[in-house]
Amino acid sequence: MSVEFNHTIVPSRDRERSAHFLARVLGLEVGAPMEPFLPLTTANGVTLDFAGVGADADIPVQHYAFLVSEDVFDAALARLLADRVPIQADPHGRHPRRINRNDGGRGVYFRDPDGHGMEILTRPYGSHPDSPLNGVTEEVPGAA
Numbered sequence: 001m002s003v004e005f006n007h008t009i010v011p012s013r014d015r016e017r018s019a020h021f022l023a024r025v026l027g028l029e030v031g032a033p034m035e036p037f038l039p040l041t042t043a044n045g046v047t048l049d050f051a052g053v054g055a056d057a058d059i060p061v062q063h064y065a066f067l068v069s070e071d072v073f074d075a076a077l078a079r080l081l082a083d084r085v086p087i088q089a090d091p092h093g094r095h096p097r098r099i100n101r102n103d104g105g106r107g108v109y110f111r112d113p114d115g116h117g118m119e120i121l122t123r124p125y126g127s128h129p130d131s132p133l134n135g136v137t138e139e140v141p142g143a144a
Contacts, residue, residue, distance in 0.1 A: 007047040009037070011059045012114045015050040021113050022048070025076050025085075026066060026120070042066065063091070065119040073106055073122050077140070084144045085110050089137040091117055097143035101133035108140075 012018035015038045019030045023040055031039040037049035053059065068076065077099070080087055088109050089095035100107045105123030112118055128134075 010048050010050045011053045012050050013055050015052040019050040063117040086144045095137045098137040101136040103128040104131035104133050
């Protein structure tokens with residue numbers, strides 16, 4: 001049998017808020033609760049199981065990256081802008097209100113309600129190492 005990534009647990013102070021936030025950004029549907037989890041399943045069958053750990057919990061920040069089509073990227077970016085979610089072109093916040101053009105695609109980072117680092121990108125890392133767009137960022141008008 002080949003190895004496939006199946007699911008991960010996303011700790012959250014409010015699983016409903018966090019799952020619905022990411023579902024809205026990505027254009028996905030939140031699944032039926034499977035106690036103690038609230039699942040969000042991607043197109044390739046990987047499930048993010050949101051687990052409520054309590055409003056006062058100290059949650060270690062994790063990173064989740066999603067490879068998306070150009071159309072999905074456009075729609076997700078539009079929702080981030082409409083909801084005034086701060087965006088940046090890099091994981092360290094050195095390029096706020098911008099997207100990156102790495103590997104000839106587009107990428108953007110943002111935080112979920114619990115502070116987890118979320119990323120959407122249209123090309124896998126290293127897929128076009130000679131792209132003249134590597135390291136280039138673009139300003140996004142209206143970005144928070």
